[in-house]
Amino acid sequence: MIGYFARKLGTYVLAFFLGATIDWGIPRLMPGNPVQIYVAKFQLQSPGAWEALNKLFTKAFGLNVPVWKQYLNFWNGVIHWNFGVSYTQFPEPVSHVIFSAVPYTLALLVPAITLSYVLGNRVGAMAARRKALDNTILPVGYFFQAMPYAWLALAMAFFLGAYYRWFPIGGAYAQGMVPNASWSFVWSLISHWFLPFMTVFLVSFGGWAIGMRNLVIYELETDYSRYLRSLGASERLVRRYAYRNAVLPQLSGLALQLGVVIGGNIVTEVVFNYPGLGNLIFKAISGEDYFLLQGIFLFIIVGVCIANFLIDIIYVLVDPRTRLSMQGAQA
Amino acid sequence: MTKRTRAVRLGTAFTAAALVAPLINMASSASAGAQATYPRNETLYTSGTAYNPPNNFNPNDLGSLYTGTAGLLYEPLFLYDPIHNKYIPWLAKSGGWQGTNYVIHVRSGVQWVASPSGAVKGALTGADVAFSINLAKNNAADPWNANVSTVQGVSVSGDTVTVHFSKTPAYTSWQDFLWNAPILPASTWSKLSTTDQLTTANTSPVATGPMLLASTTNTQACFSVNPHWWGTAQLGLKFRFKYLCDEENSTNNQELSQLLATNIDWSNNFLPGISALVNGALGGNSGYGIKTYYPTKPYMLSANTVWLDLNTTKAPMNNANFRQAVAHAINTQQIESSVYAGTVQVASPVGLLPSLKSYVNNSVQSKYGFKYSPALAKQFLKKSGYKGQKLTLEVPNGWTDWMAGIDVIAQDLNAIGIHVTPTYPQYATRESDLINGTYDMALDNNAGIDATPWSYFQRIYNLPILKQQSATLNWARYTDKTAWSLVQQAATVPLSNTAKLKSIYSQLEQRFLQSLPVIPLWYNGAWFQGQTKYWTNYPSSTSPTDQYTPIMWHGWLGAMTTIYALANLKPA
Numbered sequence: 076m077i078g079y080f081a082r083k084l085g086t087y088v089l090a091f092f093l094g095a096t097i098d099w100g101i102p103r104l105m106p107g108n109p110v111q112i113y114v115a116k117f118q119l120q121s122p123g124a125w126e127a128l129n130k131l132f133t134k135a136f137g138l139n140v141p142v143w144k145q146y147l148n149f150w151n152g153v154i155h156w157n158f159g160v161s162y163t164q165f166p167e168p169v170s171h172v173i174f175s176a177v178p179y180t181l182a183l184l185v186p187a188i189t190l191s192y193v194l195g196n197r198v199g200a201m202a203a204r205r206k207a208l209d210n211t212i213l214p215v216g217y218f219f220q221a222m223p224y225a226w227l228a229l230a231m232a233f234f235l236g237a238y239y240r241w242f243p244i245g246g247a248y249a250q251g252m253v254p255n256a257s258w259s260f261v262w263s264l265i266s267h268w269f270l271p272f273m274t275v276f277l278v279s280f281g282g283w284a285i286g287m288r289n290l291v292i293y294e295l296e297t298d299y300s301r302y303l304r305s306l307g308a309s310e311r312l313v314r315r316y317a318y319r320n321a322v323l324p325q326l327s328g329l330a331l332q333l334g335v336v337i338g339g340n341i342v343t344e345v346v347f348n349y350p351g352l353g354n355l356i357f358k359a360i361s362g363e364d365y366f367l368l369q370g371i372f373l374f375i376i377v378g379v380c381i382a383n384f385l386i387d388i389i390y391v392l393v394d395p396r397t398r399l400s401m402q403g404a405q406a
Numbered sequence: 407m408t409k410r411t412r413a414v415r416l417g418t419a420f421t422a423a424a425l426v427a428p429l430i431n432m433a434s435s436a437s438a439g440a441q442a443t444y445p446r447n448e449t450l451y452t453s454g455t456a457y458n459p460p461n462n463f464n465p466n467d468l469g470s471l472y473t474g475t476a477g478l479l480y481e482p483l484f485l486y487d488p489i490h491n492k493y494i495p496w497l498a499k500s501g502g503w504q505g506t507n508y509v510i511h512v513r514s515g516v517q518w519v520a521s522p523s524g525a526v527k528g529a530l531t532g533a534d535v536a537f538s539i540n541l542a543k544n545n546a547a548d549p550w551n552a553n554v555s556t557v558q559g560v561s562v563s564g565d566t567v568t569v570h571f572s573k574t575p576a577y578t579s580w581q582d583f584l585w586n587a588p589i590l591p592a593s594t595w596s597k598l599s600t601t602d603q604l605t606t607a608n609t610s611p612v613a614t615g616p617m618l619l620a621s622t623t624n625t626q627a628c629f630s631v632n633p634h635w636w637g638t639a640q641l642g643l644k645f646r647f648k649y650l651c652d653e654e655n656s657t658n659n660q661e662l663s664q665l666l667a668t669n670i671d672w673s674n675n676f677l678p679g680i681s682a683l684v685n686g687a688l689g690g691n692s693g694y695g696i697k698t699y700y701p702t703k704p705y706m707l708s709a710n711t712v713w714l715d716l717n718t719t720k721a722p723m724n725n726a727n728f729r730q731a732v733a734h735a736i737n738t739q740q741i742e743s744s745v746y747a748g749t750v751q752v753a754s755p756v757g758l759l760p761s762l763k764s765y766v767n768n769s770v771q772s773k774y775g776f777k778y779s780p781a782l783a784k785q786f787l788k789k790s791g792y793k794g795q796k797l798t799l800e801v802p803n804g805w806t807d808w809m810a811g812i813d814v815i816a817q818d819l820n821a822i823g824i825h826v827t828p829t830y831p832q833y834a835t836r837e838s839d840l841i842n843g844t845y846d847m848a849l850d851n852n853a854g855i856d857a858t859p860w861s862y863f864q865r866i867y868n869l870p871i872l873k874q875q876s877a878t879l880n881w882a883r884y885t886d887k888t889a890w891s892l893v894q895q896a897a898t899v900p901l902s903n904t905a906k907l908k909s910i911y912s913q914l915e916q917r918f919l920q921s922l923p924v925i926p927l928w929y930n931g932a933w934f935q936g937q938t939k940y941w942t943n944y945p946s947s948t949s950p951t952d953q954y955t956p957i958m959w960h961g962w963l964g965a966m967t968t969i970y971a972l973a974n975l976k977p978a
Contacts, residue, residue: 105834106831106834107837108838111838111841112833112838115837115878116468116469117469118961119877120552121551121555121877122876122877122879123546123552124548124552124877127547130547163470164459164470165469165470166605244663245656245663250651250664251444252442253444254623255442345657348657350624361804361832362458363834
């Protein structure tokens with residue numbers, strides 16, 4: 076078992092190293108020079124002053140050293156949790172900028188992913204055995220699953236936000252509020268959170284429900300299910316076995332889906348102007364904010380690696396065959 | 407406990423934890439002394455100026471400073487009123503030339519006040535003014551360095567500051583310093599290193615302005631009225647709101663919905679179709695209570711000139727006949743009506759903003775100026791030696807009005823036989839193209855509002871042309887040595903010598919119209935929308951007294967008459 080996890084861990088460390096290196100490289104391949112853009116905002120009318128300012132800010136951003144040194148500085152920074160200074164929010168350190176946005180993204184993603192997974196699987200499994208549910212949930216599931224995040228977000232914002240005005244549609248809490256520990260602030264947080272959460276939740280929910288419904292139907296038709304039935308096992312018992320088998324591909328799917336959900340979360344946050352990492356990525360790209368982009372993606376890479384590792388562990392727990400095979404390997 | 411209930415409980419716990427996380431995080435970052443909620447009827451909400459969260463209040467970091475840093479916190483010596491073309495003494499009580507010396511009498515009764523506490527840190531003195539001038543002079547990276555290039559020294563006697571210039575002072579640049587550069591507190595600012603003076607975030611500013619920085623969040627900065635502000639006692643300016651909160655910009659549709667939902671009172675965003683909401687063209691629905699500076703066309707004051715830059719280092723753009731052909735082929739009137747629905751004005755051929763019309767020589771303009779005429783354009787094109795090259799015309803992606811504008815331009819140019827494709831690269835790519843001269847044609851609006859035509863012509867003719875035209879000068883890369891020496895000459899003429907200045911500018915206008923290094927298209931508006939649900943009495947062209955600049959953008963709030971406009975607002 077230790078060998079299994081060590082192997083997995085090794086893979087993730089390698090993935091992290093490669094991911095972080097690409098993460099460092101890609102912004103530098105983007106067209107345009109960010110310091111040039113930054114200094115252009117001064118609208119200077121003197122080339123001499125431009126030269127002096129350009130030098131000052133190139134140094135302030137640590138870009139006055141050769142590229143290989145920038146790469147080493149990057150890893151040194153990663154170890155010390157220092158990702159440099161943001162261009163677009165100068166002189167704020169990137170780590171501060173990211174940490175002020177992370178809670179909002181977690182508040183959207185963690186419940187949206189877990190609830191859509193749990194509920195989607197349950198509802199999908201139920202749909203597999205009830206005709207009425209199958210005829211209603213399935214089309215609705217397809218509808219949401221095929222929906223681009225941005226489109227669903229806009230539709231939600233239009234109908235529930237602008238037209239019926241049930242929910243506010245911009246920011247994380249009411250403007251004019253300064254975050255404080257009061258019920259009115261918490262309520263404001265929840266009401267602003269609801270629509271972006273529902274957007275991410277519904278699209279994922281549809282996907283899980285459809286997948287589970289198909290898998291359970293498949294499992295109910297397999298030989299072991301027929302054999303169980305022929306032994307006289309109750310339909311409930313057969314379904315429980317079918318469910319436990321069907322959940323395994325879904326679990327692998329969850330690991331694969333994480334990246335897609337994070338991508339969808341970016342557009343959702345932009346539509347609702349929700350101040351999480353997605354919104355920050357959008358701003359960092361349009362502002363050519365190297366360090367901020369690097370920092371956010373690094374954060375996401377770490378997050379996805381950890382989440383995948385956790386799923387690996389859960390997989391071992393829910394699938395006795397993995398455990399058995401590992402024991403077999405040991406013996 | 408069954409597995410199902412365990413899963414559900416786990417999910418619920420996750421949800422709760424994830425929801426509470428931002429609360430804990432944010433509560434800890436709320437600054438002391440800030441309001442938990444700013445009362446709606448005591449707060450003016452503004453937007454349309456900031457594109458990043460409020461975390462920089464350094465008046466010298468023009469790349470990152472948040473709205474209000476100049477104007478609400480730091481103040482200049484004078485203000486400039488572009489509507490009535492006059493200067494208003496601000497931190498200077500008066501100022502004027504005595505030979506090649508400029509003598510400033512510093513206003514008394516002005517206090518340096520710390521934010522957010524409101525503690526008084528001493529009075530403004532002549533030494534602070536001298537310090538600010540020397541700061542700009544002694545650091546080449548200071549954004550005001552070029553403005554004080556001919557300053558030789560500064561002497562202080564009590565509240566009188568004498569600035570000594572070289573034999574030929576750069577009058578125009580110095581004048582721009584007077585109404586743009588912030589005066590800084592020598593006592594706190596001198597403690598910073600020269601780098602920090604330009605790069606510190608300055609989140610606890612000590613300033614003289616009408617407001618104090620009260621609190622910041624990820625998306626807004628709130629200011630409270632400064633009880634020690636000199637303007638209340640000396641000019642009778644009193645704000646009827648207690649707080650001013652400026653919201654960070656999001657997308658155009660978000661901004662429009664916030665304005666219509668009366669969450670924003672004062673918007674400086676470009677909002678497509680706003681004229682329809684103002685004049686009730688939408689089926690007579692004028693119930694939105696939105697005011698603009700002009701009640702009818704053009705709705706907005708003019709803020710800057712949009713030019714069509716032609717890269718004159720490349721054929722066929724290097725041919726004057728080709729540039730004339732382009733100028734004659736574009737139907738800017740159509741852009742004004744179809745793209746902007748009347749919220750901009752078509753530029754004059756010279757392109758100087760309406761506030762500088764006294765400098766325009768009308769006879770030169772009518773003799774050499776271009777107008778929309780496809781027939782004439784074709785004649786010029788024939789003479790231009792254009793060989794059917796495929797050209798591109800670029801604007802930054804996401805600037806929707808400009809994107810629609812160049813679609814019209816490309817159609818017009820293709821109609822006379824010039825093959826032009828509109829392209830929409832990212833802002834940074836487009837900026838880099840223009841700086842490095844790797845483009846064919848592009849739009850730019852570097853030529854912003856100013857008190858004289860000097861910076862307008864400097865931006866067109868500045869020489870020498872560098873490999874990277876990084877300062878926003880001469881992006882067309884056009885070489886006209888005579889014109890450039892005329893611009894340099896204009897810089898050294900006292901602003902009081904209007905006859906001489908007009909003669910120089912008139913020569914420049916003629917050269918400009920004959921060669922068209924850039925083509926003036928339209929005047930971008932000084933976008934302003936006032937929501938009347940909570941606050942009224944916004945500046946208006948129809949008011950005999952309340953004609954002030956309703957703009958919070960950097961370069962306006964701390965330099966023009968926006969403070970007067972704010973002080974005139976009344977509760978609805």
